[in-house]
Amino acid sequence: MNMYLISDNVDTLTGMRLAGVEGVVVHERDELRSELEKAVADKTIGIILLTEKFGREFPDIVDDVKLKRKLPLIIEIPDRHGTGRKPDFITSYINEAIGLKL
Incomplete structure (x- = not known):
């Protein structure tokens, strides 16, 4: 199974390519939906990495895929600007x- 990145910036994609992860850069809602559908349809992809920005800006699209499918696993990762979460998000969770x- 392969990993596939859907990012909102080129720097994250470049870094992941250095680690052997292919992907794409998108900026619009329709582009995200289209790329997610392609990635989900590809049976060789086991993990889809999304930058956290997509989870914040388009939660309906991301949650729809997460809730309706067992595979691929969707993981939200911080981009080069860092995470959008509070520093104590684990403690508050x-x-x-x-x-x-605590």
């Missing part, structure tokens, strides 16, 4: 999950 302040 645990606090919400168990109801205790």
